[in-house]
Amino acid sequence: MSFPLLTATAALPAVGAIATAAVPAARKRVAKWVALLFSVATLALAVAVLVRFDPDGERYQLTESHSWIRDFGVRYELGVDGIAAVLIALTALLLPFIIGAAWHDADDLEPTRPNRRWRPTQGFFAMMLAVEAMVVMSFAATDVFLFYVFFEAMLIPMYFLIGGFGDRAHAAGEEEAGKQRSYAAVKFLLYNLAGGLIMLAAVIGLFVVTSDQLGEGTYSLQQIVQARADGDFQLGTNTERLLFLGFFFAFAVKAPLWPLHTWLPNAMGESTAPVAVLITAVVDKVGTFAMLRFCLGLFPEASAWATPVVIVLALVSILYGALLAVGQRDMKRLIAYASISHFGFIVLGIFAMTSQGQSGATLYMVFHGVSTAALMLVAGFLISRRGSRLIADYGGVQKVAPVLAGTFLVGGLATLSLPGLAPFISEFLVLVGTFSRYPVAGIVATAGIILAALYVLLMYQRTMTGPVEKSVVREMPDLRPRELAVVAPLIALLIFFGVFPQSLTGIVNPAVEHTMSDVQKKDPKPDHPVADKGWFDYKPVDGHAGGDHK
Amino acid sequence: MLSSASTAYAAHIDGAALAATSSGTSAGEAAAFWVLGTIAVIGALGTVLLRKAVHSALCLAGTMVLLALFYLANGAYFLGIVQIVVYTGAVMMLFLFVLMLVGVSTADSLKETLKGQRWLAVACGLGLGLLLISGIGQASVVSFSGLEAANSGGNVQALASQLFTKYVVAFEVVGALLTVAAVGATLLTHRERIEKSKSQREQAEERVRKGTQLPPLPAPGVYARHNAVDRPGLLPDGTPSDMTVSATLRDRGQMREVGPEALHRVAALEQRTADQHGQADHGRMYGEPHDPDRDTDDADDAGQGREARQARDEAREEEAAK
Amino acid sequence: MSPVNYVYLAALLFTIGAAGVLIRRNAIVVFMCIELMLNAANLTLIAFSRIHGNLDGQIMAFFVMVVAAAEVVVGLAIIVMMYRSRHSASVDDASLMKL
């Protein structure tokens, strides 16, 4: 068998985590460099995955399959389709930047009581790498149980990252900050655990139904989908719906969908900016990805049945998140609510069940990751300078730190999906896809882009423009080389993908086709399809003449 | 009451035994059952309701004895005896012993500390009882199918043969259980000695360090006129010392004090002895003037208590006042 | 007289014992009540042995006595220890899982 590339991609950061944690307490810098090194190496492997992946080939490629728990039909099965490959690439891509941005975040941590082995930095970066490893695993797993394991295990390091390493900038002082942090961490954990446990029930249920329909129980996605295709695996309507709900609930919590979103603003607000990016740009993507791969792949009928409700929830998320973003005073919470709105778009695209919608949703996952990373990290730099997350504490920064303001603006423009930047492509695809099946939903969602402009520009206006505060002048050095090195590539990516998205669509589309065939849906046909005739046989005059005489 | 019950039954017992051998039941047994049963229940209630643990223990003992009689009446002679000897004799006495150890005077206060506990208890008891009785009510047992066959070779032998054949394993296990219990009990009650025991020398040094009463306490009032334990003895210089009286009497305040007269009398006695020995002037002790007439009436106030003497002294003072 | 009367009596005694266990606070009395219950049980056993005309019931009763004896030994030992540690024989005082 060939080299287990996926396993390697997932294992490398895990090894990195151990290595980082093993660095002696005194050697903070070493730990950081080790972590960065491993994340970059992982990125290299992820690129290798993308390269080895052949869009026109099998649905799942680079597959690995070993028996794991024979009694429960659990197998160690990995494999990527276009969607997973792209998302793995995203994860591996973001980690180096996150680590780079978090370079000093864990330095100033004091042990509660003197402790010779106190090594927060090591732990911080080790846990980040651990998260990466688990996320990659859950993207690559094609065995439901395997996926579930990592889907849940992710919570552990995330819990500590949120609860242990919030940024010290807090209106109510260090003491209160600690309280808020642990509250946020516990909330995050309980929310996701609740979702996960419900999902566990569904997972077990899946085993039961498979075992009494297919002879011996299995969790293998490919096997089940195949069996369904061959017709020797049908679920009872209610069974399927219950299982679907079980899965969907967990994913809806993870990819916060209204009204299960309230953990996100706390978590993102209280954790440091890089961790917030890790949450919203990397971890939450697992939720939406899982909807696409498992909900739709395993329970197509149930998905179709639930679509109206989900669409409505997604719409609510879009508008609700945007409106709350407008109402926020704390820029990190603002970005969190903006993310909720964006996740609404993603879910909308997934459940619109059109190829545009689903390609759009997939691209959206990637682009939202990059754009939010850019915006949030710059916001983090801003906060680290002034020591406050409140928008009201800033003003006129643009005058003092133009580069910072510029990058912030670009990140913001990406968030409001300005054409020419990557998120526009995905958002437009999602909207088109939705509109072509649910016109009303499409129009309602379009209102979201107006609100997006409102909250982004409000924040920019209040923080960056206006007369310069003395304090701001004092505390605002422009972006440092390290910070610029973190942000500039992200912005470059935003622009690149805004212009050449087909570098991704080429990989994603075939996968989306497979999903569409899973749910047995076809794109709605246009009412008056026109053969896309080239320019030269187009005579405007004729067109107009026709237009006039009829 | 218990004793009366047992004596009343004594005449009956062999009849009961006869009855037990026959499958039917005699009217005597019935009567005995109702009488003794009632008493047994009363005893049980006493066990539960009497405040002083000792009383409940006694009631329980009584109940057990009565139960033993029932055993006998039911043809379980061996168990009946065992019940009396082992249970009532040994176990209950063990109970009493522990009671004494723990303190006899501890009587439960009637105030219930746990909220609603008493009513719950009563409810549970009644409920359980009702249920049991209703359950038994469903049982269809018309008559005894006597034990004479089983006891033909004698009850004890029959039991023994069963014990050592059919139930031998259980028997051994129970034996082991007993052993373990005994060991366990000793283990539990064994108190671990925390500090090493003091040697005599150390005790002495400790006493010196404390500086209280180095020599042994003086003997009781042997020098006193009446050598009673409640009178302090006199030290060689003639002063009385409370330490000669036992601490208990002192604490109870039952110590009698040695009045000046007594001292005086002692002095007089010595004076007389001195005179008889022809010593010129035995230097009077305690600066007492020689007063012959008082010496004379020393005899008759022997054994009078402090009070009488005080009364008389007061009378004398009044006379002096006139 | 119906043999069931013995059983009724036993049930009565048993119930009384049970109530005692629940009501009394003095550990020793509680213990006595337990003994009372055991004895009630024994009475039924013996009655049944007579009803059925074999000795198994008596043997059971015998074992019960032995076990009861063992139990008393241990139990009293425990009570003594308890008393030593907190100078009271009330079961309510032993409401913590530590001495």
Place this chain on the structure above:
Amino acid sequence: MESLIGLLVGFPLLGAAVLLCGGKRVDRTGHWLGVLLAGASFVVGAVLFLDMLGKNADERALHQHLFSWVPVESFQADVAFQLDQLSMTFVLLITGVGTLIHIYSVGYMEHDERRRRFFGYLNLFLAAMLLLVLADNYLLLYVGWEGVGLASYLLIGFWQHKPSAAVAAKKAFIVNRVGDAGLAIAIFLMFTTFGSFAFAPVLSNATEAGEGKLTAIGLMLLLAACGKSAQVPLQSWLGDAMEGPTPVSALIHAATMVTAGVYLITRSGAIFNAAPDAQTVVVVVGAVTLLYGAIVGCAKDDIKKALAGSTMSQIGYMVLAAGLGPIGYAFAIMHLVTHGFFKAGLFLGAGSVMHGMNDEVDMRRYGGLRKYMPVTFVTFGLGYLAIIGFPGLSGFFSKDQIIEAAFAKGGTQGWILGAVTLLGAAITAYYMTRVMLLTFFGEERWRQKTPSADAPSAEPAAEVHGEHGGPHPHESPRSMTIPMIVLAFGSVFAGGLFKVGDSFVHWLEPVTQFEHGHPPVSAAVVTGATVVTMLVGVGAAWLQYGRRPVPVVAPRGSLLTRAARRDLLQDDINHAVLVKPGEYLTRGLVYVDSKVVDGLVNGTAASFGGLSGRTRRLQNGFVRSYAVSMFGGAAVLVAATLLMRAV
């Protein structure tokens, strides 16, 4: 030749990239680089134009396919350019006026330390605007559409230290976003209707779709146009947009960007032609805005705001013309071009005046400036004559054509529209004369020392000029005057040039399709009426501002005046209808989110906590209560067995 089209966009884009990312090292030469690249783009445009003239009408359209942009199944968006006569017109206008204004800005922004960035933004704008007019499909057009929105946002808010500027910029962008949403929905509709949104297939098959669909698409396009071209009801941003530097107002908010809406409607003519209802709405919007802008223009004392009102009204003319269908498209574009010239000229003139007057924007503090800044006076005057439609100047021809077309609409509609356009012409003449008189004639009010209850001085250059006490009016540097002169030429001759033999109409005909409108009365009469109304307007203005001295502090004025000063309460309405409720909604939702949604979650948690707290009490450690539960259990068991036996 096709391959050159890309360069049109490429040059300014390159400029923007270099200037914005270049950092300080290009500070010194940056602005000239900007000018150079704008000029280069213009040259390319000119070359293509000449090449185009060389061909005969039907081969003139060029098409360049760069690469496939977003291919997802049937959703095929390409980055491809189409250069036909319509686009060509815009290209020349944009690059030409753009270059001139670049040159003007060199002088105008001389003292701004962020001049490099300013030119970067200007180049960015040029690129986006060219993309807008060159795109061969609606999605790419949308990119340009929002691109110019971004550029205008950046340029309006260029002096970000002024809160007013920042707010105005934000307002402009958001109002535009509303329009953009309309455009987006229009694209969705096209995609679901035709399965494509490229011009060629959609427009050539427009008639196949049902009229309902087309009306919907048309209205959505109109919404977009309203946003971009500041038409009622989305016009509120244009006035505030004057916070930006004057060259910006000239280029973006007078000559080019705001006319994008007209381009969109004209370009989508095929759709509107087949959707008469949509056309009617377009005409109405145009007519309303025409009067609205004019009235606002009459009341403003801030010279730039007055001009902004005029811009609004002139674009109203264009939209109205475009709404008339094939009889109007050509004239709409024609007026657009001429307006581009004279309005840009007017703005530059206004900028020059402010430049010389310590950036005083209140016309009531001007007066008698003609002898201090002759060049400005002359160029401004020519622009003035052009806009009021003085016979022989460009404005005359274009506007007259539109009025004729309006009458030619026929029926009562025709009469109403004609009347409106005439009235508009009169008011135009009135307010422009007012501006002229207040600024260049009358006594020199700027000499009077008055407690300055002035509008906030617009531009930081104030510090540069304003050290020495009162204003010292002076002519602007050559880099500013030359563009004004050029534009003046344009505003004088362009109209005539286009009119000669209807050259312009014929030029556009292949794209926009032209029909001769036949007004109910002869063209001569209409022209006469136009001239007369114009003279009436001028006269009225002279009576009010020419004869009588003008108070420096504006009189309270009539109710209409006061309303007009506040943009006819537009902002108040928006505030009352949208902003306030929006704020309340937001606050409410924030409360709901924290208290209700999150409250439910925390409530669940709390209830579980309380429950376990209560059950914990059962484990009180008292042996006897355990015993109770034990006996209770036993009792229950017995009861259960009994019941089972009983059953």
